[in-house]
Amino acid sequence: MTRVLVLGANGKIARRATQIYLDSTNDSLRLFLRRPERLQDIDNRLVEVVGGDTTDTEKLVASMKDVDTVYANLAGGNIEDQAKSVVEAMHSAGVKRLIWISTLGIYDEVPGKFGEWNNSTLGSYITTYAAAAKVIEDSDLEYTIVRPAWLTDKDEVDYETTQKGEAFKGTEVSRKSVAQLVVDITQAPDKFNRESVGVDKPGTDGDKPAWY
Numbered sequence: 001m002t003r004v005l006v007l008g009a010n011g012k013i014a015r016r017a018t019q020i021y022l023d024s025t026n027d028s029l030r031l032f033l034r035r036p037e038r039l040q041d042i043d044n045r046l047v048e049v050v051g052g053d054t055t056d057t058e059k060l061v062a063s064m065k066d067v068d069t070v071y072a073n074l075a076g077g078n079i080e081d082q083a084k085s086v087v088e089a090m091h092s093a094g095v096k097r098l099i100w101i102s103t104l105g106i107y108d109e110v111p112g113k114f115g116e117w118n119n120s121t122l123g124s125y126i127t128t129y130a131a132a133a134k135v136i137e138d139s140d141l142e143y144t145i146v147r148p149a150w151l152t153d154k155d156e157v158d159y160e161t162t163q164k165g166e167a168f169k170g171t172e173v174s175r176k177s178v179a180q181l182v183v184d185i186t187q188a189p190d191k192f193n194r195e196s197v198g199v200d201k202p203g204t205d206g207d208k209p210a211w212y
Helices: 012-024 057-063 079-093 112-122 124-137 175-187
Strands: 003-007 028-033 047-051 069-072 097-101 142-148 150-152 160-163 172-174 195-200
Touching: 003 012, 012 028, 012 175, 028 057, 057 079, 069 079, 069 175, 079 097, 079 124, 097 124, 097 175, 112 124, 124 142, 142 175, 150 175, 172 175, 172 195, 175 195
Parallel strands: 003 028, 003 069, 028 047, 069 097, 097 142, 142 195, 150 172
Antiparallel strands: 160 195
């Protein structure tokens, strides 16, 4: 049984990942978020809900007790500071495995007109998330950075991956696909170890996501 700390546990991908963990594994989950009352609907003996802010490093260290894997599903303009806090806390707690959700475009890896549209639409969001990813990559943690395409709520698991240094493929991917990838990595900790992977749905190439 793997013990997983989920940071930003009320996020849409994190919610889906939590359900997949509970449906298909015997992993125990510690769900960390600022407002724990948001997860009152989860009642499972394998789940513990913890309230806190990820910039509170001491609180993070305490939440990492007996944890094997940290899955971070974080957002916000202070994402770089959150990354620094997570890395520091993991070092202090002696936890090595990290799955970090980022975004596409942080390496200017999205080609063509879609890349131009993505950069224009996301703007400084990309720069902010790139800085956070660099904090992770500069650490000695056993990390996987996940860079999803534009997200949908389709009830499907259908994805392909690209590596850092390769051109990004596709324009969209379902949150459920990303969640499944997170759970799969947890079950096989050597999978994508110290790698940054782009995630998209095959066959969704275009100048922008289909719904725009």
